[in-house]
Amino acid sequence: MTLADINWPLILAGLGLFLFGIDYMGDGLKSYAGDKLKDIIDKYTSSPVKGILIGALVTCLIQSSSGTTALTIGLIRSGLMNLNQAVGIIMGANIGTVITSVLVGLKISKYAVYFIIIGAFVSMFSKNKKSKYLSQIIFGFGCLFYGLDLMGNNLSMISEVPEFTQITEFLMKSPWLGLLGGTILTCAIQSSAATIAIVQQMYGAGAIGLNIALPFLFGSNIGTTITAVLASIGGSIPAKRAAFFHVLFNVIGSVLFMIVLSPFTMLIQYINSVSTMSPELQLAVAHGIFNIVTTILFFPFINKIVVIIKKIIPNHSKELQMDLSELDPHxxxxxxxxxxxxxxxxxxxxxxxxxxxxxxxxxxxxxxxxxxxxxxxxxxxxxxxxxxxxxxxxxxxxxxxxxxxxxxxxxxxxxxxxxxxxxxxxxxxxxxxxxxxxxxxxxxxxxxxxxxxxxxxxxxxxxxxxxxxxxxxxxxxxxxxxxxxxxxxxxxxxxxxxxxxxxxxxxxxxxxxxxxxxxxxxxxxxxxxxxxxxxxxxxxxxxxxxxxxxxxxxxxx
Structure with missing residues (x-):
C-alpha cells in the first residue's frame, strides 16, 4: 500500500467534522448556560484551588480550554480577577481537556449517527430556545464522533505504508521530534483535542507505539497555547500575562515529562497490563496523569511565578483591580x-x-x-x-x-x-x-x-x-x-x-x-x-x- 491509496479527503473531512462538532457543541453549551458559566468563574475563584476546580469543570462543559481561558481573560481585563486566580483556572482548563480524550477512548462512535439524527430533528421542529440549544449540543456531539469514526477507519490503513513505518522507526529514536510534531500539528489545526484524537486513533490501530504517542500528546499541550498567544497579540497587559503563563505551564510540564519519558512509558504499560482498557483509553489516562501531575508540581509556586511574569511583562499604566468581596451579604x-x-x-x-x-x-x-x-x-x-x-x-x-x-x-x-x-x-x-x-x-x-x-x-x-x-x-x-x-x-x-x-x-x-x-x-x-x-x-x-x-x-x- 502507498500513501496515494489512502483516502485523504475522507480523513480531512473527518477532521473537519470533529473540529466542527467540538466548536458547535461548545457554543450550544455556552448558549444553554447563558451567563452562568461566567458567573461561576467570577463567583467561585477566590483561591487558586477553587480556580483549578472551576477551570476543569467549565472546560469539561464547553469542551474548549481556549474558551475557558478567553472567559478568564475577560474577567482579568474587567479587574474582577487577579493573575493568581487566573493561573488556577488555566491549570484547571488543562485538566478539563482530558474529558474529550476519555470520550474518544470510550468508543461511542457507533452511536454518532443517532445523536446527529436526534439533534437535527429537535432543531428543525422545536420552537423552544432551550430545546434548540440542547439540540445543538446533541448534534455537535454526534458530528464529533462521526468525524472521529471517519478519521479512524482511514488512518488505520496508514500503518501498512512503508514510508510511514520508516518515519515511526526514526521517531522512536528521536522522541523530541515527536514533541515538535505534536506542537506543529496542534498549532496548524488549532485544537489539542483533535491532535490527541488522531494520535489515539493511530495508537489504537497499532500504527504507532506508546513511545511515539506520548511525545505527540505532550506536544499537543504546547501547541494549544497558540490560541491564547494569538488572542493576546495587541491586547491588554493582563491578557498577555495570562497567555504567557499558559505557554510557560505547558512548555515546562511537557519538557519535564519528556525528561522522564522512559519511566512514564513503563508506568502506562504497567497500567495497561493490569487493566482491560482500550488503547485509546490508555492514552486518555496518560493525558490525565500528565495534566494532573504538572498542576500539582506548579501549584506551590503560583505566587512566585506570578511575580516573575509581572517582572517579565511589566505594566507601566495603572492596573484596574477591584475587590468585590467587601460586598458581604452578612x-x-x-x-x-x-x-x-x-x-x-x-x-x-x-x-x-x-x-x-x-x-x-x-x-x-x-x-x-x-x-x-x-x-x-x-x-x-x-x-x-x-x-x-x-x-x-x-x-x-x-x-x-x-x-x-x-x-x-x-x-x-x-x-x-x-x-x-x-x-x-x-x-x-x-x-x-x-x-x-x-x-x-x-x-x-x-x-x-x-x-x-x-x-x-x-x-x-x-x-x-x-x-x-x-x-x-x-x-x-x-x-x-x-x-x-x-x-x-x-x-x-x-x-x-x-x-x-x-x-x-x-x-x-x-x-x-x-x-x-x-x-x-x-x-x-x-x-x-x-x-x-x-x-x-x-x-x-x-x-x-x-x-x-x-x-x-x-x-x-
Whole structure:
C-alpha cells in the first residue's frame, strides 16, 4: 500500500467534522448556560484551588480550554480577577481537556449517527430556545464522533505504508521530534483535542507505539497555547500575562515529562497490563496523569511565578483591580447602615473608573491609539459588572428596615449607579463614532476637533465634581455642575451651528464626519446630563426616581 491509496479527503473531512462538532457543541453549551458559566468563574475563584476546580469543570462543559481561558481573560481585563486566580483556572482548563480524550477512548462512535439524527430533528421542529440549544449540543456531539469514526477507519490503513513505518522507526529514536510534531500539528489545526484524537486513533490501530504517542500528546499541550498567544497579540497587559503563563505551564510540564519519558512509558504499560482498557483509553489516562501531575508540581509556586511574569511583562499604566468581596451579604442583615457605606465606597470606585473611561475616550480621539480604545472597552465592561454587583447588594439592603436617612441614601445610590452606567455606554458610543471615521481614513477638521475636546474636558471636570458632590453633598460642587451643565448645553448648541456652517461652506468635506458629528455632540451633552443627575442625587425626592432605560443612541451597547 502507498500513501496515494489512502483516502485523504475522507480523513480531512473527518477532521473537519470533529473540529466542527467540538466548536458547535461548545457554543450550544455556552448558549444553554447563558451567563452562568461566567458567573461561576467570577463567583467561585477566590483561591487558586477553587480556580483549578472551576477551570476543569467549565472546560469539561464547553469542551474548549481556549474558551475557558478567553472567559478568564475577560474577567482579568474587567479587574474582577487577579493573575493568581487566573493561573488556577488555566491549570484547571488543562485538566478539563482530558474529558474529550476519555470520550474518544470510550468508543461511542457507533452511536454518532443517532445523536446527529436526534439533534437535527429537535432543531428543525422545536420552537423552544432551550430545546434548540440542547439540540445543538446533541448534534455537535454526534458530528464529533462521526468525524472521529471517519478519521479512524482511514488512518488505520496508514500503518501498512512503508514510508510511514520508516518515519515511526526514526521517531522512536528521536522522541523530541515527536514533541515538535505534536506542537506543529496542534498549532496548524488549532485544537489539542483533535491532535490527541488522531494520535489515539493511530495508537489504537497499532500504527504507532506508546513511545511515539506520548511525545505527540505532550506536544499537543504546547501547541494549544497558540490560541491564547494569538488572542493576546495587541491586547491588554493582563491578557498577555495570562497567555504567557499558559505557554510557560505547558512548555515546562511537557519538557519535564519528556525528561522522564522512559519511566512514564513503563508506568502506562504497567497500567495497561493490569487493566482491560482500550488503547485509546490508555492514552486518555496518560493525558490525565500528565495534566494532573504538572498542576500539582506548579501549584506551590503560583505566587512566585506570578511575580516573575509581572517582572517579565511589566505594566507601566495603572492596573484596574477591584475587590468585590467587601460586598458581604452578612453585613446587610447585621448593620444595614454600614452596608450602605460599603456600597457607597464601591460607587465612588465606579465613578473613578468612569472618569478614567472618559479620559481614554479623549486619548483615543486625539491619538487614535488602539490601546486607549481597548482600555475604554475594558473599563466599560468593569462599569457594567459593578453596576450589576452593587445593584444586587443594594437590593438586599432594601429588604431591611431603613430609617429616612438610609432610605434617601439607598435611592441616591441606585440612581447614581444607573447614571454612571449610562456614561460608560456613552463612552463606548463615542469610541465607535471615532472608529467609524478613522476606519475610512478620514479625520475631523481642526475646528471640529477643538469643539469635541472642549466638551470632553467639560464632561471630565463635571464628572469629577459630581462624584465629590455625591460623596460629600457639598453645595458648591452641586452648583458647579449645574452651572457647567448649562454651559455645556450652550456650547453644544454653538458647536452644532459651527458644524452646519462648515458643511454649508464645504470646509468639512468628510461624508462620515458630516453624518456623525451631531450625534457625537449629543452624546457628549448627555454625559453632562448624567453628571448633573449624580450631583443632585441626594436633592431629589424618592418618588421622583424613575430609572431611565431609553437607548442613548444607535451605537448604545
Amino acid at each position: 453585613v446587610v442583615q447585621l448593620f444595614p447602615s454600614h452596608a450602605l457605606a460599603i456600597a457607597k465606597n464601591k460607587i465612588l470606585e465606579m465613578g473613578a473608573i468612569t472618569v478614567e473611561a472618559c479620559e481614554n475616550v479623549k486619548e483615543y480621539f486625539i491619538s487614535k491609539s488602539s490601546t486607549a480604545k481597548e482600555t475604554v472597552e475594558e473599563l466599560e465592561n468593569a462599569i457594567n459588572l459593578l453596576d450589576k454587583k452593587i445593584s444586587e447588594y443594594l437590593l438586599l439592603i432594601s429588604h431591611e428596615q431603613l430609617n429616612d436617612h438610609d432610605s434617601k441614601e439607598y435611592f441616591a445610590d441606585m440612581k447614581s449607579i444607573k447614571d454612571l452606567e449610562r456614561v460608560g455606554d456613552l463612552c463606548i458610543n463615542l469610541t465607535q463614532f471615532f472608529e467609524a471615521v478613522y476606519d475610512e481614513k478620514d479625520d475631523f477638521s481642526s475646528e471640529a476637533k477643538d469643539d469635541i475636546i472642549a466638551m470632553i474636558n467639560m464632561d471630565i471636570e463635571m464628572l469629577n465634581h459630581a462624584m465629590v458632590a455625591f460623596d460629600k453633598h457639598d453645595l458648591d460642587d452641586i452648583i458647579y455642575v449645574d452651572d457647567h451643565e448649562s454651559n455645556l448645553d450652550y456650547y453644544n448648541k454653538k458647536a452644532k451651528q459651527r458644524h452646519i456652517q462648515r458643511v454649508t461652506n464645504k470646509t468639512e468635506k468628510s461624508v462620515i464626519v458630516n453624518s456623525t458629528y451631531v450625534d457625537i455632540l449629543s452624546n457628549l451633552e448627555r454625559i453632562g446630563d448624567h453628571c448633573q443627575n449624580i450631583a443632585e442625587s441626594y436633592m431629589l425626592e424618592e418618588e421622583n426616581f424613575k430609572p431611565d432605560y431609553e437607548v442613548d443612541s444607535a451605537f448604545n451597547q
